[in-house]
Amino acid sequence: MNGKNAILGIHDGHNASACVIVDGKVEYFVQEERLRYKKNYWGFPTECVRDALKVTGLTQDDLKAVVFDTEARVPRNRDLKEVLFSFERLLKTSGLLRMACIHALGTGIGGQAKKGIQVRKNYLAECGITAPIPVKAYNHHLCHAASAYYAMREDLDSEHLVLTLDGAGEKYCSTVSIAKDGELRKIADTAIGDSLGTIYAVITFLMGFVPYEHEYKLMGMAPYCAPNRAEEAAQMFHHYLGVREDGLGFRRKKFLPMNMQMKSLLRDMQMMRFDTLAAGLQKFTEDLMLEWVKRCIEKTKVRKVVCGGGVFMNVKANKLIMDLPETEYLGVLPSCGDESLAYGAAALAWKESEGASSLEPWGSIYFGHTIDDAEAEKLLTEKGIKFSKPDDIERSIAELLASGHPVARCRGGMEFGARALGNRSILADPSLQDCVRVINHMVKKRDFWMPFAPMVLKERMHDYLVNPKSFGSPHMMLSYDTKDNFPEFIAAVQNADLTARAQILEEAHNPDMYRCLKHFESITGRGVILNTSFNLHGYPVCMGPKEAIHVFENSGLEYLALGSLLATKK
Secondary structure, eight states, X not given: OTXXXXXXXXXXXXXXXXXXXXXXXXXXXXXXXXXXXXXXOBSOOHHHHHHHHHHHTOOGGGEEXXXXXXXXXXXXXXXXXXXXXXXXXXXXXXXXXXXHHHHHHTTXXXXXXXXXXXXXXXXXXXXXXXSOOOEEEEOHHHHHHHHHHHHHOSOSSSOEEEEEEEEEETTEEEEEEEEETXXXXXXXXXXXXXXXXXXXXXXXXXXXXXTTTSHHHHHHHGGGSOHHXXXXXXXXXXXXXXXXXXXXXXXESSSSOGGGOHHHHHHHTTTOOHHHHHHHHXXXXXXXXXXXXXXXXXXXXXXXXXXXXXXXXXXXXXXXXXXXXXXXXXXXXTTOSGGGHHHHHHXXXXXXXXXXXXXXXXXXXXXXXXXXXXXXXXXXXXHTOEEEOOSOHHHHHHHHHHTTOOEEEEOSSOOOSSOOOSTEEEEEOTTOTTHHHHHIIIIIOOOTTOOOEEEEEGGGHHHHEEOTTOOOOTTSOOOEEEOTTGGGGGGGSBTTTTEEOOEEEOTXXXXXXXXXXXXXXXHHSOOEEEEEEOSOTTSOOOOSHHHHHHHHHTXXXXXXXXXXXXXEOO
């Protein structure tokens, strides 16, 4: 690929990642966790940077620029214990004292940015990038906005409302922008002290879960609470935060910022059941997000909406935004947490250099490693694992699924982000309700209240999902109400409210997986299967043959489709 026009984007914070854009198209986008086999790795992605050059065949001379998100960051490695300690310290430290300390220490942001660039250059040198290449950092929320717009826009000609929402990124926790013809124009923002995402993270911590990682577990628990109790609990949270008078941001109703309200929140949640607390938090989050989006559309008159930032990982809130009559188009960036920022930075640099019209929007997001059959065969042979070479691996998978056997599928390019989209997935027949227990017992060990998800053929989506606007969900970023035939895929439905976080599969995005599901449809008459990520509990999604075989050996899975090979324990 020498002589090509390339940009390297790097995110060196929580869930670190690296992205390469070549001639306007993403050629590589992988999270550091996959290469280190350490979930949500926090720090500089040295392994990803080295791997990106190797996989794409680029040299440092091919790079037009190396760009980062977050101007004021000095990258450093952090682990789970340090994250939890920071929350414990917030709980123990007086809010006013902590505010004074932050004010005293927060005056040197310019110096931090300067130091950060030098530290980043040192890391790049460790990765073999020493040439005098421009190194630049962009604002955190600008990168979130750029990721959402350039990846998920419907077109360049019409206006899009670009919304970002997370816990905190530099000075802000949300922004509102209008984009047209490739240009982003920010019109509003919210300061980090008024953060909806921070409240969600704090309650996640206070409930005994891991902040910045387990928020989805609270969302999954919420439907099990009675609506009247959820509403009562939501009112408690409404005393802390609301939508601003102008409708374009959020405002706190307490003196102290949201990250310093931990003691107050802990006091207010006393004697509240865990499911009530989760449901109240989710209802409050949905209330605020829905009001914010409606007011933003009303103010701007722009009805095509694209979204980025970690709070938009909340698929239940996204569903309500999708259902708004005001929403004409909705594009939620896949895996829109901070891991997506590497693309946003790279896209901004590309746009500045070459223009936005040559930036290719995302369709499929299989931006990672492919499976080499020779490597897979060698490793399986060394491990003494039985395998065969079917004439049609997709048909063989479908036949096993139709016979009631879960199958792990590690085939084709690895998906970017948190959602497995068929290529690093465990698949099963969702009409068999017991398969949830079977898969959890075999490998997943998920919390009992957490649902699995369906993969649905695009041409069959109206058979299973309530989707009057025909909004697609190729990346599993939306949730839907289900039709009365939900028992046909009951194992992939949230049993408490009969919703489903569906992947709507398009043939153009993944022809092989599409063929597998069509074979399953021809056998069973059903165009839907259960899809969950292929990983052991607490580990990242599998990357290649080595990780896939590790999960296969250390779980109860009996069938593994590895590239074109079918491994079995039977």
